[in-house]
Amino acid sequence: MVNPDPSQWSVAxxxxxxxxxxLQTKVNHLLRLLxxxxxxxxxxxxxxxxxxxxxxxxxxxxxxxxxxxxxxTISSPLLPSEDxxxxxxxxxxxxxxxxxxxxxxxxxxNVRHNAADRCYHCKxxxxxxxxxxxxxxxxxxxxxxxxxxxxxxxPGMRALEELHVFSPLREAGLFEAEIKExxxxxxxxxxxxxxxxxxxxxxxxxxELTPERLHTADLAEKSLHAMGFPVCRxxxxxxxxxxxxxxxxxxxxxxxxxxLRIKELFNGFGLSLS
Numbered sequence: 315m316v317n318p319d320p321s322q323w324s325v326a327x328x329x330x331x332x333x334x335x336x337l338q339t340k341v342n343h344l345l346r347l348l349x350x351x352x353x354x355x356x357x358x359x360x361x362x363x364x365x366x367x368x369x370x371x372x373x374x375x376x377x378x379x380x381x382x383x384x385x386x387t388i389s390s391p392l393l394p395s396e397d398x399x400x401x402x403x404x405x406x407x408x409x410x411x412x413x414x415x416x417x418x419x420x421x422x423x424n425v426r427h428n429a430a431d432r433c434y435h436c437k438x439x440x441x442x443x444x445x446x447x448x449x450x451x452x453x454x455x456x457x458x459x460x461x462x463x464x465x466x467x468x469p470g471m472r473a474l475e476e477l478h479v480f481s482p483l484r485e486a487g488l489f490e491a492e493i494k495e496x497x498x499x500x501x502x503x504x505x506x507x508x509x510x511x512x513x514x515x516x517x518x519x520x521x522e523l524t525p526e527r528l529h530t531a532d533l534a535e536k537s538l539h540a541m542g543f544p545v546c547r548x549x550x551x552x553x554x555x556x557x558x559x560x561x562x563x564x565x566x567x568x569x570x571x572x573x574l575r576i577k578e579l580f581n582g583f584g585l586s587l588s
Contacts, residue, residue, distance in 0.1 A: 325373070352375055353451070354454055355456070356385050357444050357479075360398060360400040363509075367483055369500060372410055386415060391419075393513070419436045428522065433514075438470075438476070438477065456481070458483060460493060461486075517550055541576070542566075553584060553586055554586055
């Protein structure tokens with residue numbers, strides 16, 4: 315018997331199917347956490363962690379006839395443009411209410427100057443805004459931090475802890491690989507994708523960030539995605555760029571005709587490759 319393609323099921327039907335045993339226990343725990351915390355506003359970036367959280371929240375609330383969670387996305391020069399597209403697509407698929415809140419973190423000196431503590435100041439600023447929006451909606455704010463996120467590797471987590479942001483994936487003990495498996499189980503394979511991270515991470519500390527430079531980094535990475543390199547980073551120092559891809563993609567990236575095409579493309583962005 316051929317198993318049906320999960321992408322042809324509704325998300326709710328896919329959720330009702332049996333999960334692998336270890337994951338089933340964590341998913342059940344997650345549902346209880348989400349139902350107990352309702353109503354919720356989800357800090358929704360469009361990445362895989364918040365995508366799984368939003369999906370679980372919508373289904374958890376619907377199963378108890380609770381109010382539908384609000385998905386709230388910060389739209390800023392630091393957000394990769396493809397993330398915003400993925401955020402809109404998932405909200406449409408889930409019939410979830412989606413609000414976009416434009417914010418420019420570059421107004422903060424520590425962010426604009428790309429200080430070593432940039433992430434902390436940026437995260438605290440953005441989540442203070444999200445918390446205020448959640449309060450206006452009479453809801454609790456939840457974010458997609460998971461059990462594998464380590465404070466020493468993600469300085470912004472200190473801001474979340476100070477602001478007492480609810481992180482249900484972390485409380486349920488869900489790790490990145492399990493979240494990816496969960497999205498595939500639900501037929502949401504487009505969202506089981508590599509994390510893109512804030513565009514500020516493409517620049518060395520203490521190099522000033524501008525909307526134009528961030529846009530260039532975004533365009534360069536989108537171009538590489540379109541050329542078949544979904545996992546990549548374009549690191550920029552001044553007008554010089556360095557491309558990072560997984561080891562298995564290096565030969566394909568540096569194939570002479572391909573490399574020439576990329577160099578010409580990047581020259582059009584005002585970048586020279588190192």
